[in-house]
Amino acid sequence: MAPTLLFQxxxxxxxxxxxxxxxxxxVFANKALLSGQGVSAPFFVTxxxxxxxxxxxxxxxxxGPYVPGVNLPPPTxxxxxxxxxxxxxVVFICMIMFNNLCLKNVDVSFYYIGRSLTTVFxxxxxxxxxxxxxxxxSIACCGVIIFGFLxxxxxxxxxxxxxxxxxxxxxxxxxxxxxxxxxxxKVLPVVDGSVWLxxxxxxxxxxxxxxxxxxxxxxxxxxxxxxxxxxxxxxTLMTVAGVFGFSIGYVTGLQIQVTSPLTHNISGxxxxxxxxxxxxxxxxxxRTVLWWTSNFIVLGGSAAYTRVKQIEMEAxxxxxxxx
Numbered sequence: 001m002a003p004t005l006l007f008q009x010x011x012x013x014x015x016x017x018x019x020x021x022x023x024x025x026x027v028f029a030n031k032a033l034l035s036g037q038g039v040s041a042p043f044f045v046t047x048x049x050x051x052x053x054x055x056x057x058x059x060x061x062x063x064g065p066y067v068p069g070v071n072l073p074p075p076t077x078x079x080x081x082x083x084x085x086x087x088x089x090v091v092f093i094c095m096i097m098f099n100n101l102c103l104k105n106v107d108v109s110f111y112y113i114g115r116s117l118t119t120v121f122x123x124x125x126x127x128x129x130x131x132x133x134x135x136x137x138s139i140a141c142c143g144v145i146i147f148g149f150l151x152x153x154x155x156x157x158x159x160x161x162x163x164x165x166x167x168x169x170x171x172x173x174x175x176x177x178x179x180x181x182x183x184x185x186k187v188l189p190v191v192d193g194s195v196w197l198x199x200x201x202x203x204x205x206x207x208x209x210x211x212x213x214x215x216x217x218x219x220x221x222x223x224x225x226x227x228x229x230x231x232x233x234x235x236t237l238m239t240v241a242g243v244f245g246f247s248i249g250y251v252t253g254l255q256i257q258v259t260s261p262l263t264h265n266i267s268g269x270x271x272x273x274x275x276x277x278x279x280x281x282x283x284x285x286x287r288t289v290l291w292w293t294s295n296f297i298v299l300g301g302s303a304a305y306t307r308v309k310q311i312e313m314e315a316x317x318x319x320x321x322x323x
Contacts, residue, residue: 047210048238088198
């Protein structure tokens with residue numbers, strides 16, 4: 001019996017709601033860990049989340065053979081594969097490291113603006129690395145995003161909460177998000193196209209790479225002196241953030257599966273808007289009209305870019321069918 005239209009709508013609504021809850025909760029949990037726990041250890045926090053993800057990949061892969069309908073790669077550790085994935089893992093740790101450093105230094109409400117240049121770097125990197133040119137309409141949308149970003153930075157300074165370091169980390173995070181997407185496509189064949197296996201090896205490598213960073217930056221000494229290190233609440237929050245970090249990859253794929261890439265991008269844009277409002281309300285932050293305008297400019301530019309790319313993809317598809 002085919003599912004009813006009402007059931008399909010309910011399923012889509014449930015998946016979109018789950019994506020929003022997981023994504024927003026992860027941001028707030030990481031913000032609490034990075035700036036509200038009395039210890040400054042962004043490398044340790046990020047490394048621990050990678051450890052949680054690796055452990056969950058291992059656990060689910062181990063249980064896979066005993067669950068009907070679940071077919072996951074075996075949780076083996078192959079040094080050769082680890083080395084082949086290592087270049088991508090370096091990009092990966094830079095992405096999550098700068099992402100968390102940005103969140104540590106800026107308000108949750110400004111977090112979206114701080115990392116809003118991902119689309120712009122996508123256009124730049126695909127041209128420089130892959131040699132793919134972009135249409136004038138897409139470049140115009142990028143111009144709108146850049147204008148909104150600059151206006152947002154200016155208005156963040158007006159309200160007195162601008163962090164130059166936070167903005168710099170946000171720009172670097174945007175760059176490495178773009179690079180990660182490009183290099184993921186190049187490395188996937190190494191693991192036979194398995195996103196699950198790539199996630200597993202990526203996070204194992206990340207755990208190994210973050211270990212010396214924790215020691216070199218002096219975070220280990222800070223952690224040993226941290227009075228809340230033995231507090232179950234601290235480790236609970238750390239683990240919850242790690243679980244949500246693992247879950248976001250799954251629910252993102254699920255949302256794309258039950259809707260479409262375009263709907264996923266629209267959902268992500270709307271989620272960012274709600275996240276900004278929640279952050280401003282939760283932390284009782286005052287923001288100017290121009291500050292809010294900058295958010296809507298970036299949101300509008302991002303939505304327009306998504307729509308332009310969809311139209312271009314449809315045109316290419318029609319052209320290929322007519323050949």
